[in-house]
Amino acid sequence: KAGVTQTPRYLIKTRGQQVTLSCSPISGHRSVSWYQQTPGQGLQFLFEYFSETQRNKGNFPGRFSGRQFSNSRSEMNVSTLELGDSALYLCASSARPGANVLTFGAGSRLTVL
Amino acid sequence: DQQVKQNSPSLSVQEGRISILNCDYTNSMFDYFLWYKKYPAEGPTFLISISSIKDKNEDGRFTVFLNKSAKHLSLHIVPSQPGDSAVYFCAASGWSGAGSYQLTFGKGTKLSVIP
Numbered sequence: 001k002a003g004v005t006q007t008p009r010y011l012i013k014t015r016g017q018q019v020t021l022s023c024s025p026i027s028g029h030r031s032v033s034w035y036q037q038t039p040g041q042g043l044q045f046l047f048e049y050f051s052e053t054q055r056n057k058g059n060f061p062g063r064f065s066g067r068q069f070s071n072s073r074s075e076m077n078v079s080t081l082e083l084g085d086s087a088l089y090l091c092a093s094s095a096r097p098g099a100n101v102l103t104f105g106a107g108s109r110l111t112v113l
Numbered sequence: 114d115q116q117v118k119q120n121s122p123s124l125s126v127q128e129g130r131i132s133i134l135n136c137d138y139t140n141s142m143f144d145y146f147l148w149y150k151k152y153p154a155e156g157p158t159f160l161i162s163i164s165s166i167k168d169k170n171e172d173g174r175f176t177v178f179l180n181k182s183a184k185h186l187s188l189h190i191v192p193s194q195p196g197d198s199a200v201y202f203c204a205a206s207g208w209s210g211a212g213s214y215q216l217t218f219g220k221g222t223k224l225s226v227i228p
Contacts, residue, residue: 004156033216035218040220041220042119042202042218042219042220042221043157043202043204043218043221044218045215045216045217045218048213048215050213055213056209056213056215090156090157092156097213098206098209098213098214098215099214100145100147100162100204100206100214100216101147101159101162102157102159102216103156103159104156104157104158105156106154106155106156107156
């Protein structure tokens with residue numbers, strides 16, 4: 001079966017712009033989590049969605065937001081981009097919320113200039 | 114305040130020898146631990162896990178050891194192969210207090226296995 005699909009894979013934005021990233025989970029998986037990976041901080045949890053509801057949120061500013069649709073696809077949005085937002089954004093899916101074994105997508109590499 | 118720490122950013126090992134990757138945690142409420150492996154341009158993939166009620170779990174060449182009193186776990190790879198070269202993330206699971214369990218990851222250790 002198809003894995004977790006993230007689009008776009010690469011994108012470049014300038015400071016102050018906003019960006020929307022998309023994630024399609026494995027078929028049948030209803031929980032989607034988002035992580036930010038940077039060299040200095042490793043993998044940091046952004047938020048988790050299940051059945052279109054945000055179940056959990058990490059310690060990120062309100063510029064970071066997300067949503068989940070009825071087909072379990074999820075989007076995350078970052079507004080007023082800062083240089084420090086440059087990172088690999090990873091989406092992971094699981095059948096239930098709070099699962100330990102996650103299936104990750106390949107990520108969206110965001111560069112903010 | 115980092116609750117899961119991988120203090121070695123990188124590790125180089127000769128092919129055929131043992132690789133030992135270490136991880137420390139501070140939150141005593143963590144009750145399940147995992148290792149994920151990540152190759153460049155790919156997402157992390159689950160490798161092996163251990164419950165807090167055990168002190169060892171083995172899967173082929175990979176063994177994870179847990180020392181609860183020291184809040185320390187380690188991943189042993191024997192024998193190491195060039196294909197094991199990747200970034201390894203330690204992760205711990207605990208109740209987030211917000212209605213579900215949550216995984217907390219370390220910063221990762223880049224393993225290079227030299228042929």
